[in-house]
Amino acid sequence: MASARQFELAKESELRVEVASDAPLRLRLLSGTAEIFGTELPPGNWISAPPHSKIAVFTWNGATIELDGISEVEYVADETPMVSYVNVHAILDARRGRAKSSQASGTDSSQGPRVIVVGPTDSGKSSLCKMLLSWACKLGWKPTYVDLDIGQGSITIPGCIAATPVEMPIDVMEGIPLEMPIVYFYGHTTPSANGDLYKVLVKELAGTLERQFSGNAEAKAAGMVINTMGWVEGLGYELLLHAIDTFKCDVVLVLGQEKLCSMLKDVLKSKPNVDVVKLHKSGGVVLRNQRVRQKTRSLRIREYFYGLSNDLSPHSNIVNFTDISVYRIGGGPQAPRSALPIGAEPVADPTRLVAVNINRDLLHLVLAVSYAKEADQIISSGP
Structure with missing residues (x-):
């Protein structure tokens, strides 16, 4: 039109x-x-x-x-779920207020809400996260946004988990601010490639944020809003429970799936401080096929290097192959079955560093540059 x-x-x-x-x-x-x-x-x-x-x-x-x-x-x-969304925001705002009051009185209950938004693919999780963040910012809070969706990625590029403070309502055109992101490079667009490595990186990111909150009372009271992947079965469900536990989430918002909500309520009933809330997804949510999702992923990568309006020019630098080392995390040679005990399966160390030969196979791949001074520090240092 x-x-x-x-x-x-x-x-x-x-x-x-x-x-x-x-x-x-x-x-x-x-x-x-x-x-x-x-x-x-x-x-x-x-x-x-x-x-x-x-x-x-x-x-x-x-x-x-x-x-x-x-x-x-x-x-x-004319029919939208916005009233229920803003009601959730009001409850979160009250919890932030109580956390701030607790800080002023010197009590221990000074942690703001840690909200994780879950649901199947294309249920509106990212949009709800943006609303909760922007509404909080309009009231003067500075919440931390955590993105665990490696398939699409709204902070940096797909293949990463990341977190960043949000201090102002999110710009419609520019999206999530990138001034102070904390990024861990996973290197794949699905956790099935190395689920154990995904867990390790989630734990590293959570630990980094905990250390920041210990020295920043304002950020601690504002809490977190956590976006997740749309894979909610099998390994995806296991990683979802791991994220809830690792980030010490106390509010779980379930979008558009009764079964997932029931499963989470059952498994989290032993944690009375965790609230599981089912919300309706917006009628404007559109299901995307694999081709569309792949195209969106490619656009996100291009936007990262060239800018939303093609106003950036990636910096080029030529280095000798002898001056750099390239590693892959996980994989590597496995012991033959004949060398294992009867009935045992060969298992590769999911966090083992494997040196990669620099050749044409690396063309058109995205690599992360690590600040680690030693190779065994790559995972904990982040890119």
Whole structure:
């Protein structure tokens, strides 16, 4: 759909738009108030929508929105789960307030809420995280955003787990701020490649954040919002429970799956301080096939190096192969079955460092540069 057009939004309704692949699309607020994933729209100013994105312009009290450009889909929805989302935000805000009061009184219960958002693929987890972060920032909090979704990656590139403080409502165009990220490079887009390594990196990231919180009372009271993968069965479910335990989460928000919510309530019932809450997913959530997800992943990698608007130029530096060492974590040669006890299976050390020969097989692969001074410190140092 092209050319400028206006949409009248009633109270508690939203305009849902799927942005076309490479065509520009702008929008602006003509009257009333509205927000995109918790970030308010400035009145009268044009906002550019990122290509390939899906956005929802929500209004609490009514608004008039103008679109200019090409979109694949656009429609107004009157039924949304936003009231339940903002109710969750209000409860989290109260917990942050109690944590801050506890700090002032010198008591031990000064930890803010640690919220983990879980659910199957394409259930709106990332969008809900953005809302909770932006709403918290509007009230003066500075929560920490943790992204454990290695398949897509909203802080850096896919294949990483990362965390970053969020101090202002998230910019519609720029996305998650990248001024102070903590990043651990996993190197694959699925945890099935090395589930044990994924657990090790999650534990490293959690430990780093704990040390930061111990010296930053403000960040500790603001707490965390944790995004997760959409794989919620088998190994994915095991890693989900590991993340809940490792980050000491006290609020589990389950989007769009009754079975997962029931399973988590059952397994976490021994932890009375953990609340499991089921939320409805937005009707604007669109299921993406494997081809679309792969394309989105490639765009995220390109955006990391070239910028959202192709305004960055990657820095090139030529080094001799003799000056660098390349390692793969996990894998490596296994003992033959004949050398193992009867009935035993060969097992590779999931965190073993294996030197990689530098050859043409490394072309078009993304490698992480480690700050480790010794090879055995690579995992704990991060990229």
